[in-house]
Amino acid sequence: MPGTSSFHQQVAADKRAAILTAATALFGAQGFARTSLAQIATAAQVSKATLFKQFPTKDALFDAIVDEAWTPQVRLTAQLDPTDPEAGLRALGTVYADMLGQPSMAGLYRLVIAQAPSSPELGRRQFDLGKLPFFEQVRRYFHAAADAGSLNVQDPTMAATQMLGMISNFVLWPKMFLADWNPDASAVAYAVEEAALTTLARYGKR
Incomplete structure (x- = not known):
């Protein structure tokens, strides 16, 4: 279906936004070093596999936060x-x-x-x-x-x-x-x- 691809793209974009928002909040609240990717996945309400697929490291995630801003x-x-x-x-x-x-x-x-x-x-x-x-x-x-x-x-x-x-x-x-x-x-x-x-x-x- 023509709309299926755009739907999945929107879902992926929403998950990415949730991950970046959660990471920014957790990094600021408890520190970059003390925050794990697993904690960010939980806060963003996405699976760890989804997060690791987009951001395999915390450095990659922080760089994405900078790029987004x-x-x-x-x-x-x-x-x-x-x-x-x-x-x-x-x-x-x-x-x-x-x-x-x-x-x-x-x-x-x-x-x-x-x-x-x-x-x-x-x-x-x-x-x-x-x-x-x-x-x-x-x-x-x-x-x-x-x-x-x-x-x-x-x-x-x-x-x-x-x-x-x-x-x-x-x-x-x-x-x-x-x-x-x-x-x-x-x-x-x-x-x-x-x-x-x-x-x-x-x-x-x-």
Whole structure:
């Protein structure tokens, strides 16, 4: 039947989501080292065989949590016009805000912060596999805009850090401390717009 394949795909996707949610919660609550794959299977209400088939190791499972939080890993810089930095910066900022606003992102950051003393490698892997690839896209866009003459940027790394910092300081970091921090879409869009305009005011060609 035509619908059978899509049904099984949806079931598999639901199980994967349940596994990632359960793993994030258990890693954060009792520690990465003290959590077993069997415990995660029980919490996710899937069989151990189902979990082991998708994630044979805890490292593979953690990497999947990072990948899930930092999707979409869209290669934006190839699509954005470096001669139109207002549109380009707004597009990059919007994608970044959307990723930071996911519940899974807050869970990931809480996990790596809680486990930093005992498992510092988790923070490094979340940075290398998640944040760094996106940051590099933004840095490359600043570099391309500088080459195109549309932005006056001497240090693309610092410029990217400044713009993304303005967004994360509104969307993500308050959520680490305030359980009720949940700005609506218009507030997030305003924060992105202000970050883009502030960046243009600093680096735009006069």
